[in-house]
Amino acid sequence: xxxDLRFASASLAAQQSTIENPSRMAVLRIDDxxxxxxxxxxxxxxxSLTVELGQRWAVVGPNGAGKSTLLRLMAGLLVPRLGxxxxxxxxxxxxxxxRRARLVAYLPQHTPRDLASSVRDVVLLGRFPHRSFGLxxxxxxxxxxxxxxxxxxxxxxxxxxLTTLSGGEAQRVHLAACIAQSPRVLLLDEPTxxxxxxxxxxxxxxxxxxxRQERAAVVLVTHDLQFAAGFATxxxxxxxxxxxxxxxxxxxxSPRVLEPVFGVKLLALxxxxxxxxxxxxxxxxxxxxxxxxx
Amino acid sequence: xxxxxxxxxxxxLTCCAALLxxxxxxxxAIGTESGTxxxxxxxxxxxxxxxxxxxxxxxxxxxxxxxxxxxxxEATGFISRVRYVGFGLRFSRSLLALQAGATLALCGAxxxxxxxxxxxxxxxxxxxxxxSLGALLAIRFGWTAAFLGVSSTALAAFVxxxxxxxxxxxxxxxERRLTSNELLLSGVALGLFCGAMMxxxxxxxxxxxxxxxxxxxxxxxxxxxxxxGATMLPLIVPAWLVLTWLSRSLNQYRLGDELAAARGVNVxxxxxxxxxxxxxxxxxxxxxxxxxxxxxxxxPQIVGLLLGTDCRILLPASALLGAxxxxxxxxxxxxxxxxxxxxxGRRLGPATLPVGVITAVVGVPLFLVLLRRRERR
Numbered sequence: 001x002x003x004d005l006r007f008a009s010a011s012l013a014a015q016q017s018t019i020e021n022p023s024r025m026a027v028l029r030i031d032d033x034x035x036x037x038x039x040x041x042x043x044x045x046x047x048s049l050t051v052e053l054g055q056r057w058a059v060v061g062p063n064g065a066g067k068s069t070l071l072r073l074m075a076g077l078l079v080p081r082l083g084x085x086x087x088x089x090x091x092x093x094x095x096x097x098x099r100r101a102r103l104v105a106y107l108p109q110h111t112p113r114d115l116a117s118s119v120r121d122v123v124l125l126g127r128f129p130h131r132s133f134g135l136x137x138x139x140x141x142x143x144x145x146x147x148x149x150x151x152x153x154x155x156x157x158x159x160x161x162l163t164t165l166s167g168g169e170a171q172r173v174h175l176a177a178c179i180a181q182s183p184r185v186l187l188l189d190e191p192t193x194x195x196x197x198x199x200x201x202x203x204x205x206x207x208x209x210x211x212r213q214e215r216a217a218v219v220l221v222t223h224d225l226q227f228a229a230g231f232a233t234x235x236x237x238x239x240x241x242x243x244x245x246x247x248x249x250x251x252x253x254s255p256r257v258l259e260p261v262f263g264v265k266l267l268a269l270x271x272x273x274x275x276x277x278x279x280x281x282x283x284x285x286x287x288x289x290x291x292x293x294x
Numbered sequence: 295x296x297x298x299x300x301x302x303x304x305x306x307l308t309c310c311a312a313l314l315x316x317x318x319x320x321x322x323a324i325g326t327e328s329g330t331x332x333x334x335x336x337x338x339x340x341x342x343x344x345x346x347x348x349x350x351x352x353x354x355x356x357x358x359x360x361x362x363x364x365x366x367x368e369a370t371g372f373i374s375r376v377r378y379v380g381f382g383l384r385f386s387r388s389l390l391a392l393q394a395g396a397t398l399a400l401c402g403a404x405x406x407x408x409x410x411x412x413x414x415x416x417x418x419x420x421x422x423x424x425x426s427l428g429a430l431l432a433i434r435f436g437w438t439a440a441f442l443g444v445s446s447t448a449l450a451a452f453v454x455x456x457x458x459x460x461x462x463x464x465x466x467x468x469e470r471r472l473t474s475n476e477l478l479l480s481g482v483a484l485g486l487f488c489g490a491m492m493x494x495x496x497x498x499x500x501x502x503x504x505x506x507x508x509x510x511x512x513x514x515x516x517x518x519x520x521x522x523g524a525t526m527l528p529l530i531v532p533a534w535l536v537l538t539w540l541s542r543s544l545n546q547y548r549l550g551d552e553l554a555a556a557r558g559v560n561v562x563x564x565x566x567x568x569x570x571x572x573x574x575x576x577x578x579x580x581x582x583x584x585x586x587x588x589x590x591x592x593x594p595q596i597v598g599l600l601l602g603t604d605c606r607i608l609l610p611a612s613a614l615l616g617a618x619x620x621x622x623x624x625x626x627x628x629x630x631x632x633x634x635x636x637x638x639g640r641r642l643g644p645a646t647l648p649v650g651v652i653t654a655v656v657g658v659p660l661f662l663v664l665l666r667r668r669e670r671r
Contacts, residue, residue: 077555101558108552115548116603120297128546129558135542135606136300159296174553181557 033083061238101129126177168199322380336380399616402590415590423485428454512648533575588657
């Protein structure tokens with residue numbers, strides 16, 4: 001497994017530069033969306049963005065910036081106060097819940113680990129939106145689940161109950177279920193929070209692979225700027241519910257943009273191999289304690 | 295537990311159904327005063343198959359005049375007695391136990407999934423408590439009218455159960471979650487409150503009503519209607535069907551509200567439907583049979599261990615095994631005093647114990663063992 005991962009992460013660099021979408025197909029479009037809660041009617045927005053197939057988006061920003069809310073709006077779990085969320089050319093509100101779920105998969109920040117069900121059962125649950133009728137999964141459903149488990153390298157413990165897995169393994173299982181859902185848009189809320197480096201790299205490899213071969217768009221929310229820089233083709237920076245900037249990671253993840261957002265002095269350490277992706281580090285210890293989340 | 299395939303599903307449910315069928319076939323032979331005739335006798339009289347006179351000679355209470363021969367009258371008397379006791383009493387009782395047990399176990403299984411808590415069941419959530427109070431008031435004030443085939447006792451029980459569920463959900467609304475322990479505890483508290491109110495109503499009633507109420511509160515499966523459970527069938531059968539039909543959505547619900555919603559489940563509607571149907575079905579059972587506890591708590595746990603926690607099999611198998619469990623407990627309630635008396639060599643108190651006593655005596659130790667198992671895992 002270690003060798004696989006090292007191999008995979010080495011090949012990522014090569015992929016990253018070559019990935020540029022040939023067919024420019026907007027699969028998810030957000031038009032001037034605003035959303036609020038009774039106490040904060042202007043919590044989020046206006047936000048506009050267009051996500052195309054094969055793109056990998058990272059949404060970054062401080063705690064409470066509205067990142068998760070934006071993701072839920074994209075998933076159709078929240079209805080915007082103003083504006084539209086358009087998936088595959090249709091307003092989300094026009095979809096029945098199962099039809100929406102066939103196009104969009106959403107992995108929440110907190111996923112259950114105390115299920116007695118086996119890994120395979122949990123992954124098969126991802127096929128739910130594709131069966132409107134009948135009690136049992138078809139052979140095709142099983143095949144999709146096997147594929148998703150192989151991609152996430154969870155097939156080796158397919159028979160084990162979820163309760164016996166580590167946090168990183170369980171996260172990969174839930175990711176596999178979302179992949180088995182075979183969505184056009186995959187939305188992930190902090191998929192790498194509380195995972196160690198090895199599992200972070202594994203998740204990144206899976207998402208790369210997915211964007212490359214399955215031709216889905218991936219949008220994830222993260223606090224990890226390094227992960228965002230290494231993962232995304234596009235970055236959206238949110239602050240207090242407003243879009244600060246959106247664009248290529250090299251532009252969006254710069255000290256100039258992020259310093260006012262996080263309220264921290266940042267240093268950009270350019271790597272000789274990847275000059276377009278600087279590593280951002282807090283300038284000193286006091287700022288780290290005063291400003292950064294977590 | 296292996297992934298549920300149609301074959302595993304069919305085998306599991308067939309085994310449960312076969313067990314239940316076997317119990318029903320045995321049921322005419324088992325009850326108070328067992329041993330005067332066999333199940334074979336009962337089924338032969340039922341199906342109209344001939345019984346040899348010679349065979350009857352050795353049965354107790356057949357050769358009444360003691361002349362060593364079985365006359366026509368004596369044979370006819372035996373057959374009509376077997377018919378009445380075997381089918382009019384015992385088999386009907388078992389059918390009632392089947393309906394009540396299946397409903398309570400199914401409701402328990404659904405509520406455990408819905409509240410994501412192994413302690414949830416119609417009793418711990420106060421649904422049965424509220425239902426009991428409603429039914430008790432109906433009995434106390436002599437509301438006897440039936441409405442669209444549903445007795446007013448059942449309606450009053452439904453109103454009471456709904457009131458408790460509404461109160462519990464309102465208390466939980468601050469958090470907007472159905473899964474907290476506070477919710478379960480508020481259900482327990484409201485159930486205890488209903489218990490106190492029932493004592494109050496009983497205390498200020500006259501002797502006749504008090505007696506009637508006490509008999510009902512002990513839980514009884516005495517069949518009163520010509521069709522066993524005729525008054526509750528219109529309420530419980532739709533609940534069985536719809537709840538079992540919801541099993542795939544409940545599987546998603548297990549993963550958490552957000553994930554289920556993202557997969558296309560209307561979570562709020564699912565919760566409302568499950569609460570409404572379990573309340574309705576529980577109220578019907580409580581009104582007909584009185585409060586019978588622990589079926590809904592224990593049976594789904596055992597089914598989960600035996601057949602897995604996939605709701606597609608958990609719900610129907612819980613219903614079948616809950617029915618079997620309550621039938622066996624009902625036999626216990628009818629025979630345990632007889633056997634006890636036989637062991638110590640003298641006749642013991644009443645012939646039939648309240649079935650709630652038996653379900654508690656069997657259910658509580660089982661439940662504690664299961665709880666410890668879960669802790670250790």
